[in-house]
Amino acid sequence: MACVVSSFLAGPAFAQDPTTTWPYLLPAFESGSVAFRGADSKPYLLNIHLRRGQLHYLDEKGLIREADLMQVDGAEIGGKTYLNVGGEMMEVVSRSGRGCVVLEKLGDYDALLETGGAYGSSSVTSATRKLSSIETDSQINQNHMLLQNSRSEGEMLDILTKYYLFYQGNSVRADRREVEKQLPDSRKAEWKAWLKANKIKWNQPESLQKVVDFLNPEQ
Numbered sequence: 001m002a003c004v005v006s007s008f009l010a011g012p013a014f015a016q017d018p019t020t021t022w023p024y025l026l027p028a029f030e031s032g033s034v035a036f037r038g039a040d041s042k043p044y045l046l047n048i049h050l051r052r053g054q055l056h057y058l059d060e061k062g063l064i065r066e067a068d069l070m071q072v073d074g075a076e077i078g079g080k081t082y083l084n085v086g087g088e089m090m091e092v093v094s095r096s097g098r099g100c101v102v103l104e105k106l107g108d109y110d111a112l113l114e115t116g117g118a119y120g121s122s123s124v125t126s127a128t129r130k131l132s133s134i135e136t137d138s139q140i141n142q143n144h145m146l147l148q149n150s151r152s153e154g155e156m157l158d159i160l161t162k163y164y165l166f167y168q169g170n171s172v173r174a175d176r177r178e179v180e181k182q183l184p185d186s187r188k189a190e191w192k193a194w195l196k197a198n199k200i201k202w203n204q205p206e207s208l209q210k211v212v213d214f215l216n217p218e219q
Helices: 124-133 144-149 176-184 185-197 205-215
Strands: 031-038 044-049 053-057 064-065 073-076 080-084 089-096 099-106 159-167 171-173
Touching: 044 073, 080 099, 089 205, 099 205, 159 205, 171 176, 176 185, 176 205
Parallel strands: none
Antiparallel strands: 031 044, 031 073, 044 053, 053 064, 073 080, 080 089, 089 099, 099 159, 159 171
């Protein structure tokens, strides 16, 4: 899978916090295009669902549908490129001819299950209220405008981020130990020497791109 998806013109997305009733990366569905496997790209109004990184789009009636990622290579939304990495849409934040650095963004649903009894409520009451507002896949087939209007009725949903290295159709977590596990024994001495010569910053895409290029050297 390549790290390039057909581009299109779109306006910028404005930051707005997601909630459990609007668990989307973007505050609204935006014009974009989907690159299908073995077919031409097609335009849609798109968004990324934060439960499992699924790609959602609007049909002609304004209802939310979920794309079959078995048929999708990637998408362009709001001027950003997203790739299907193991059945999850991840944003491309750096690329070269040898591969990409991609960023996973998912909602922190586990945090919503923590009970604290805030503002005098009991832990049981607080947990029940939070659980009742967690809408996993219930956005599918719903009118997107009705969901947008009800976004303030849900719990605030934090976003967890992780970097991954993507090359030759493979992905690995951007972590020194995880990368080392991917290397054959014949390259581990080279890897240690390379790390000493290259001060990698594991939270910076430009630095991580060097690791991608090391993992997928020119032949």
